[in-house]
Amino acid sequence: MSFKFIFVVLFSGIFAPISAQEVAVLKYNGGGDWYSNPTALPNLIDFTNENIHTKIARNPTSVAVGNTDLFNFPVVFMTGHGNVFFTRDEAQNLRMYLISGGFLHVSDNYGLNTYIRREMKKVFPELDFQEIPTDHPIYKQTFTFKNGLPKIHEHDKKAPQGFGIFFEGRLVCYYDYESDLSDGWEDASIHNNPEEVRLKALKMGANIIEYAFKN
Numbered sequence: 001m002s003f004k005f006i007f008v009v010l011f012s013g014i015f016a017p018i019s020a021q022e023v024a025v026l027k028y029n030g031g032g033d034w035y036s037n038p039t040a041l042p043n044l045i046d047f048t049n050e051n052i053h054t055k056i057a058r059n060p061t062s063v064a065v066g067n068t069d070l071f072n073f074p075v076v077f078m079t080g081h082g083n084v085f086f087t088r089d090e091a092q093n094l095r096m097y098l099i100s101g102g103f104l105h106v107s108d109n110y111g112l113n114t115y116i117r118r119e120m121k122k123v124f125p126e127l128d129f130q131e132i133p134t135d136h137p138i139y140k141q142t143f144t145f146k147n148g149l150p151k152i153h154e155h156d157k158k159a160p161q162g163f164g165i166f167f168e169g170r171l172v173c174y175y176d177y178e179s180d181l182s183d184g185w186e187d188a189s190i191h192n193n194p195e196e197v198r199l200k201a202l203k204m205g206a207n208i209i210e211y212a213f214k215n
Contacts, residue, residue, distance in 0.1 A: 030085030040185035066090035103212035153180035
């Protein structure tokens, strides 16, 4: 379980109950299409509920990066193609969420890389993204990926890389680059990915949720 406690203190001083198995899509400013891949997360939730016995509501909500409602979700997912911008307050809210036990998965839908690296520096000025080794537990949950992050969608003919931000030894943000997991989660008819490729994407997504819920 991501959150180690039943309640979390928000900046306002209000206590908010934690929903044990809920996930959300992160809404951000800057012009990037945070709402892209609308079928991705519902499909991943269906797969995860069926295969690793979670009980996540199928229709995830969206939550703004600066909203204290963020603390209601153990895991939030972020994707898009373009610009991302966090204000100082938004960056501070996201930092508090992550260091309090929350987990962020970022999927580069092509064009996100420059912006997410810049904005996460506002969240953790003292930390950098690190490439995650293939023997990390996130690749060894219900499903095993001996070679690490699978390749799902072609962008620039580069190998897929999984990056992470570690705060006090805990992985708080997982970033898939040159893989585009969320494309693989979408309805099969949208990208016409082979079924075996889609299955890899869904299995890796399930691993991310399982890891985040347990750590």
